[in-house]
Amino acid sequence: AELKLWGGRFTGATDPLMNLYNASLPYDKKMYAQDLEGTRVYTMGLEKLGLITAEELKEIHRGLAIIHEEWKENKFVEKDGDEDIHTANERRLGEIIGRNISGKVHTGRSRNDQVATDMRLYVRDELKKLKGYLKTFIETMIKRAEEEVSILMPGYTHLQRAQPIRWSHWVSMYATYFTEDYKRLEQIIERLNYSPLGSGALAGHPYGIDREFLAQELGFNGVIGNSLTAVSDRDFVVETMFWSSLFMNHISRFSEDLIIYSSGEFGFIKLADAYSTGSSLMPQKKNPDSLELLRGKSGRVFGSLAGFMMSLKSIPSTYNKDMQEDKEPLFDSMLTVEHSILIATGVISTLQPNKDKMFEALSMDMLATDLADYLVRKGVPFRETHHISGECVRAAEENKLSGIDQLTMEQFKSIDERFENDVFETFNFEQSVERRDATGGTAKVAILKQLKALKTTLDQ
Numbered sequence: 001a002e003l004k005l006w007g008g009r010f011t012g013a014t015d016p017l018m019n020l021y022n023a024s025l026p027y028d029k030k031m032y033a034q035d036l037e038g039t040r041v042y043t044m045g046l047e048k049l050g051l052i053t054a055e056e057l058k059e060i061h062r063g064l065a066i067i068h069e070e071w072k073e074n075k076f077v078e079k080d081g082d083e084d085i086h087t088a089n090e091r092r093l094g095e096i097i098g099r100n101i102s103g104k105v106h107t108g109r110s111r112n113d114q115v116a117t118d119m120r121l122y123v124r125d126e127l128k129k130l131k132g133y134l135k136t137f138i139e140t141m142i143k144r145a146e147e148e149v150s151i152l153m154p155g156y157t158h159l160q161r162a163q164p165i166r167w168s169h170w171v172s173m174y175a176t177y178f179t180e181d182y183k184r185l186e187q188i189i190e191r192l193n194y195s196p197l198g199s200g201a202l203a204g205h206p207y208g209i210d211r212e213f214l215a216q217e218l219g220f221n222g223v224i225g226n227s228l229t230a231v232s233d234r235d236f237v238v239e240t241m242f243w244s245s246l247f248m249n250h251i252s253r254f255s256e257d258l259i260i261y262s263s264g265e266f267g268f269i270k271l272a273d274a275y276s277t278g279s280s281l282m283p284q285k286k287n288p289d290s291l292e293l294l295r296g297k298s299g300r301v302f303g304s305l306a307g308f309m310m311s312l313k314s315i316p317s318t319y320n321k322d323m324q325e326d327k328e329p330l331f332d333s334m335l336t337v338e339h340s341i342l343i344a345t346g347v348i349s350t351l352q353p354n355k356d357k358m359f360e361a362l363s364m365d366m367l368a369t370d371l372a373d374y375l376v377r378k379g380v381p382f383r384e385t386h387h388i389s390g391e392c393v394r395a396a397e398e399n400k401l402s403g404i405d406q407l408t409m410e411q412f413k414s415i416d417e418r419f420e421n422d423v424f425e426t427f428n429f430e431q432s433v434e435r436r437d438a439t440g441g442t443a444k445v446a447i448l449k450q451l452k453a454l455k456t457t458l459d460q
């Protein structure tokens with residue numbers, strides 16, 4: 001039978017299916033670099049304790065570098081009995097430098113603190129990469145919003161036309177959501193960046209290893225203060241998947257808006273061919289598949305979060321094999337998010353807004369609030385003006401007019417004496433939008449101010 005790392009007390013062979021069921025190498029080999037780096041630093045700690053000599057350390061580091069090269073060049077040969085990335089790397093190290101030396105590497109270490117360390121390093125690297133992509137995505141949106149700030153469109157509540165807004169206000173809304181995601185990402189990276197290494201299997205290190213040194217060498221901000229926590233904590237996995245789920249939720253709503261806006265009935269935007277596909281049957285079709293996938297994949301990412309929360313909820317302290325189930329959902333979530341950011345960036349940088357269609361979709365009844373505000377400026381209480389404006393809308397409807405702007409001065413006067421000739425100046429979309437210049441509003445200055453604030457956040 002093959003030699004197992006933990007084979008000493010076992011006599012019977014493992015059920016072959018159990019070997020497959022147990023093995024995590026197929027997916028945790030993604031962390032080969034982090035695993036080798038953890039061992040490189042850990043053995044420096046051992047050398048400081050005199051548990052290995054300087055020559056042995058050099059040999060170990062030489063071996064680790066070779067293994068790194070093998071993985072990188074796709075030349076690492078996996079063998080039966082390579083249960084996970086940790087056992088595979090250690091087995092290979094023995095083949096290269098001899099078991100006499102490689103056999104000392106794991107002194108005082110457990111795969112429990114090892115895997116917790118690898119995972120934190122891996123997630124940290126991945127999240128930093130996502131941060132870069134996310135920044136580019138947001139910057140792309142900001143640029144569009146700045147360039148297209150003159151375009152007007154209907155703003156909606158309940159998917160009913162509500163008030164005119166600028167197209168850039170819509171873009172800036174999502175840029176604001178994604179900037180919050182960006183900030184949240186930074187906080188998660190900061191929180192997970194503490195070292196479990198040197199905690200042993202659970203109880204701590206028996207030779208007094210310098211954990212602060214190990215942490216510092218690995219770029220951690222410090223150590224996790226309790227060895228039991230260090231090996232059992234997967235909150236950073238949960239947080240990363242929650243972050244991914246929330247981000248995908250934002251992406252999904254963003255996509256849903258664009259799917260609606262790209263429909264024939266709306267025609268507000270045209271998706272680039274690069275992000276659309278055709279129908280195998282209907283020659284005229286151009287479908288927004290990219291957006292539908294962005295929307296659809298949000299379900300899968302949330303499923304990963306929910307699934308792992310279930311796995312985690314009843315695990316007794318400290319390490320249990322259930323925890324190996326953290327990897328596949330986490331890796332899948334991070335990869336899905338990565339691809340989604342890149343696709344969404346492509347979509348937003350290539351779509352074409354149709355400003356005529358957007359303008360045509362504005363209707364005069366969307367200025368009913370502005371009509372109420374007109375009387376407010378003449379000193380009438382808003383609750384009253386709201387009612388009066390409503391009567392104007394009804395009068396226009398009853399007289400089958402195309403909008404409230406078509407009422408005559410006499411008709412206005414008959415509804416309320418306080419209407420004057422300047423009421424007709426109200427019926428101007430551009431002016432309606434420009435009035436909303438308080439912070440956060442849809443006036444040009446207000447939008448440019450929002451975009452500037454987002455840029456400042458991103459550049460911090």
Ligand code: ARG
Binds near residue numbers: 115319
């Ligand atoms: N492959 C394992 C995991 O991902 C490594 C830790 C194994 N530890 C143990 N005590 N069996 O969780």
